[in-house]
Amino acid sequence: MSEITAAEGANSQLGQSLKAARQARGLTLKQVAERTGMALSTLSKVENGLMSLTYDKLLQLTSGLKMEIAELFNPAVAAPVQGRPVTARRSISRAGQGQLINTKFYTYTYQCTDLIGKRMVPIMAEVRARSLDEFGPLLRHAGEEYFLVTSGRVAVHTEFYAPEILGEGDGIYLDSTMGHAYLNAGEAPSAKGVCLCTSEAPDLYDQLRQIASREAAPLGDDELPP
Numbered sequence: 001m002s003e004i005t006a007a008e009g010a011n012s013q014l015g016q017s018l019k020a021a022r023q024a025r026g027l028t029l030k031q032v033a034e035r036t037g038m039a040l041s042t043l044s045k046v047e048n049g050l051m052s053l054t055y056d057k058l059l060q061l062t063s064g065l066k067m068e069i070a071e072l073f074n075p076a077v078a079a080p081v082q083g084r085p086v087t088a089r090r091s092i093s094r095a096g097q098g099q100l101i102n103t104k105f106y107t108y109t110y111q112c113t114d115l116i117g118k119r120m121v122p123i124m125a126e127v128r129a130r131s132l133d134e135f136g137p138l139l140r141h142a143g144e145e146y147f148l149v150t151s152g153r154v155a156v157h158t159e160f161y162a163p164e165i166l167g168e169g170d171g172i173y174l175d176s177t178m179g180h181a182y183l184n185a186g187e188a189p190s191a192k193g194v195c196l197c198t199s200e201a202p203d204l205y206d207q208l209r210q211i212a213s214r215e216a217a218p219l220g221d222d223e224l225p226p
Contacts, residue, residue, distance in 0.1 A: 012049035017072045019047045021065060024089055025116050026203070036064030091115045098124065101212045105129035105136075106182075108212050110205070121205050123195040127182045132157060138179030141207050143199025146173045147182060152191030155183040 022032055029047070033040040038061060045051040053061065062069050091112035098109035109124040125147070129135040138159060147156070148171040156164045156172055159179035166172060174180060176197060184191045197208060 014052060014072055015047045015049040018043070018061070021067060021071060022047075025065065026118075032061075032065065036061050038064075089115055093122070099209075101209065105134050106212075110209065113205070116205075118205060119200065120196060120198045121208055123197065123208070125182065125193050125195050126190050127154060127184050127193070128190045129181075130184050132181060132183070135181050135183060138181050139176075139211055140179050141176050141197070141199075141204075141211055142201045143176045143197055143204060144174065145176045145195055145197040146171060147193050147195045149191065149193045151193075152184065152188050153186035154191045154193060155185035157181045157183065 022029070027035070029040055029043050032038075032043055036043075038057065042051070042053075042057075046053060058069050058072065062072065091114055093111040098111050099113045101108045101110075105128050107126040107128075109126075111122040111124065112118070132138075138157065147154070147166075149166045149168055151168055153168075154166045154170075156166060156174075157180065158174065164172065165185050176199070182191075182193070182195075197204060201207065
């Protein structure tokens with residue numbers, strides 16, 4: 001009886017860890033099956049603690065999810081905090097690195113792009129446009145965001161408020177579904193800031209890149225703008 005209980009406990013831990021890893025990446029079981037080449041029914045049984053996996057299958061699963069096997073057997077991953085699993089995700093963004101989208105009027109450098117399914121997207125922004133005619137249509141997307149000016153002066157235009165001028169160290173928090181734009185309002189050729197966009201939508205990063213790249217194709221990782 002103790003051996004059966006131990007096996008059930010191990011299966012339960014594996015199932016909880018797999019579910020936590022899947023949810024952290026914003027994936028459905030069907031998407032995990034497509035990425036790993038494993039049967040959907042098998043993955044469902046594993047998540048529900050009804051079966052375990054051989055070492056070969058564990059390698060197949062973790063390879064498809066781009067994670068280490070140890071993550072599936074780390075109790076910290078499965079341990080809930082206030083009802084939510086601890087995913088233990090981490091990503092480091094080095095100076096001058098990131099996924100770039102560069103246009104004549106702005107440059108967005110997306111940070112921590114090795115993580116998928118993020119609920120928060122950090123962006124290093126450099127704005128050069130000085131008018132809405134240059135910038136183009138106001139941006140709108142899911143969620144909320146915070147913009148902090150790190151150098152220069154930024155004019156914030158929104159759909160329902162008069163424009164505001166932000167100086168170095170000033171920040172603004174806004175509803176991202178409201179039309180908005182950040183323009184250069186200083187004497188320097190460009191102003192810079194950090195923008196944090198957040199949403200429950202698992203494809204937020206893709207949404208933002210699609211909007212930002214309306215005027216230019218994205219550059220590769222670590223490629224600096226001309």
